[in-house]
Amino acid sequence: MELPGPFPVGRYAKTLRDELRKRARVQLIGEVTGLRQTRKQTYFELRDSEGAVPCTVWANELERMELPDGALRDGAEFVAAGGPDYFIGSPTSSPGFSFRVTHLRLAGEGDLLARLEALRKQLRAEGLFELQKQLPRPLLPRAIGVVTAESGAARRDLLAGLRRRGWAGKVVWAFAPVQDRRAAPAIGAAIQDLAARPEVEAIVVTRGGGSLADLWAFCDETLCRTVAMLRVPVLSAVGHERDSTLIDDVAAVACSTPTHAAEAAVPLDCIEARRGLERCAGSLRRAGESAIGVRSRHLVALARGPARALRRERAALNQKTRELRAASERRVGERLSFQRRIALVVLDRVGRRAVQGAAAEALGNRRRSATIDRSAAAALRARREALRRAAVALRAHDPERTLERGYALAEDAGGEPVTSAAAALAAERVGLRFADGRVKARIERPDGGT
Amino acid sequence: MAEPDSYEAAVERLEEIIDRLDSNQAGLRETLELCREGRELVTYCAAELDAVGAGLQELRLDELAAKLEQAPP
Numbered sequence: 001m002e003l004p005g006p007f008p009v010g011r012y013a014k015t016l017r018d019e020l021r022k023r024a025r026v027q028l029i030g031e032v033t034g035l036r037q038t039r040k041q042t043y044f045e046l047r048d049s050e051g052a053v054p055c056t057v058w059a060n061e062l063e064r065m066e067l068p069d070g071a072l073r074d075g076a077e078f079v080a081a082g083g084p085d086y087f088i089g090s091p092t093s094s095p096g097f098s099f100r101v102t103h104l105r106l107a108g109e110g111d112l113l114a115r116l117e118a119l120r121k122q123l124r125a126e127g128l129f130e131l132q133k134q135l136p137r138p139l140l141p142r143a144i145g146v147v148t149a150e151s152g153a154a155r156r157d158l159l160a161g162l163r164r165r166g167w168a169g170k171v172v173w174a175f176a177p178v179q180d181r182r183a184a185p186a187i188g189a190a191i192q193d194l195a196a197r198p199e200v201e202a203i204v205v206t207r208g209g210g211s212l213a214d215l216w217a218f219c220d221e222t223l224c225r226t227v228a229m230l231r232v233p234v235l236s237a238v239g240h241e242r243d244s245t246l247i248d249d250v251a252a253v254a255c256s257t258p259t260h261a262a263e264a265a266v267p268l269d270c271i272e273a274r275r276g277l278e279r280c281a282g283s284l285r286r287a288g289e290s291a292i293g294v295r296s297r298h299l300v301a302l303a304r305g306p307a308r309a310l311r312r313e314r315a316a317l318n319q320k321t322r323e324l325r326a327a328s329e330r331r332v333g334e335r336l337s338f339q340r341r342i343a344l345v346v347l348d349r350v351g352r353r354a355v356q357g358a359a360a361e362a363l364g365n366r367r368r369s370a371t372i373d374r375s376a377a378a379a380l381r382a383r384r385e386a387l388r389r390a391a392v393a394l395r396a397h398d399p400e401r402t403l404e405r406g407y408a409l410a411e412d413a414g415g416e417p418v419t420s421a422a423a424a425l426a427a428e429r430v431g432l433r434f435a436d437g438r439v440k441a442r443i444e445r446p447d448g449g450t
Numbered sequence: 451m452a453e454p455d456s457y458e459a460a461v462e463r464l465e466e467i468i469d470r471l472d473s474n475q476a477g478l479r480e481t482l483e484l485c486r487e488g489r490e491l492v493t494y495c496a497a498e499l500d501a502v503g504a505g506l507q508e509l510r511l512d513e514l515a516a517k518l519e520q521a522p523p
Binding site: 139142145162163169190197273274277283287288295 | 456457458461464467468471472476478481482484485488489492495496498499501505506507508509510511512514515
């Protein structure tokens with residue numbers, strides 16, 4: 001495609017300038033940076049986190065604006081009214097674009113609040129307010145990092161607060177400017193450096209009170225995003241209670257004062273904790289002692305119990321024994337006398353009966369004796385008779401009596417009777433006994449042989 | 451007893467122990483065990499407090515960073 005031109009550059013530059021000057025005049029708000037002044041003009045950039053515009057003000061116009069002395073300085077928030085312009089250059093100076101400022105004023109609370117509100121809405125929508133609040137915060141950090149101005153009441157107040165807590169760990173100071181355009185990046189870098197130290201368990205960011213413009217660094221979007229994403233809890237104590245900066249929203253805890261920040265950074269009141277520990281130790285000791293003491297006393301009581309019961313029983317037993325002995329003695333006495341009486345009666349009775357019995361027995365004996373005497377005489381007579389009869393019978397069988405009657409008894413040489421013919425033959429010689437004497441005889445067979 | 455994870459954990463356990471002891475529900479053996487554990491926890495907590503009680507120490511991050519740079523790798 002064929003482009004128009006070529007045009008002479010000077011004429012084009014003028015056309016560009018004229019076109020730009022036709023654009024609507026507006027108000028811009030931002031931080032003043034790179035401020036420099038010449039005799040005729042003042043130059044600076046107006047910037048925020050998203051971008052910047054170079055600005056120029058004619059010296060005479062600036063004078064007419066009657067700004068407070070020193071108000072226009074780097075880091076200050078300003079509202080600039082004007083429009084785009086183009087400087088076409090000169091034989092001695094370069095051309096350039098600028099925003100021609102015709103009116104300039106310090107940004108008021110209203111302007112800043114409006115910007116702050118928009119930013120706050122955006123960060124909240126992104127969930128950046130919640131991240132820090134979910135981080136665990138140690139009750140008793142060993143080291144805390146502090147970002148603050150080297151000289152300032154905030155530093156002193158924070159230290160005093162930590163000491164009052166009885167906490168005496170490590171404070172790692174990261175001093176940074178807290179009020180100008182360098183503040184936000186320096187604070188952000190300090191926070192990141194502190195978070196990189198492993199011993200740092202919490203970070204306090206603090207500065208004293210001021211106008212919202214003074215505290216504006218703590219509303220810096222980049223700084224607040226850095227804080228939100230940090231893995232170490234950040235405690236902000238920026239300005240006074242009524243001041244609300246964006247870092248308060250993203251921080252784990254927003255504190256009203258440096259003293260409050262000291263308490264939030266070390267949630268444990270170490271002095272009170274020591275007292276509490278002493279109380280714990282005391283109650284543990286008491287629990288331990290009483291656990292044993294109460295039980296041992298109980299044991300002792302229990303141990304003493306049987307002995308006491310035993311003594312009681314023994315005493316009761318002794319008493320019973322005495323009573324029993326007394327009773328039995330009484331009873332035995334009674335029994336004895338009773339038995340004695342009974343015995344006397346019985347003995348008397350038995351004696352009498354025995355005497356009677358003996359008399360009866362004696363009589364009987366006498367009777368029996370007579371009977372026996374009579375029986376004995378009869379028996380004797382009977383036996384004598386029997387004897388006599390036996391003698392008669394015996395005499396009848398006496399061989400001598402038989403010999404008397406004419407019989408002879410054959411005897412062998414030994415005197416033994418020979419009672420058969422065969423025996424006589426065998427003996428050959430026999431004796432023959434007659435009632436009046438013996439003879440010898442020779443046995444002969446009836447047939448004449450011997 | 452294992453070393454508690456943190457001061458918070460130690461204090462929490464200590465409170466449990468005291469509550470249990472105060473309840474008078476623990477038997478003798480348990481009571482003595484609890485007392486022993488409690489004493490260890492108290493010692494641990496006291497040591498933790500001592501670790502941050504030796505005197506507040508102030509360090510400067512820029513000096514620490516300078517030291518780190520000087521230290522041999």
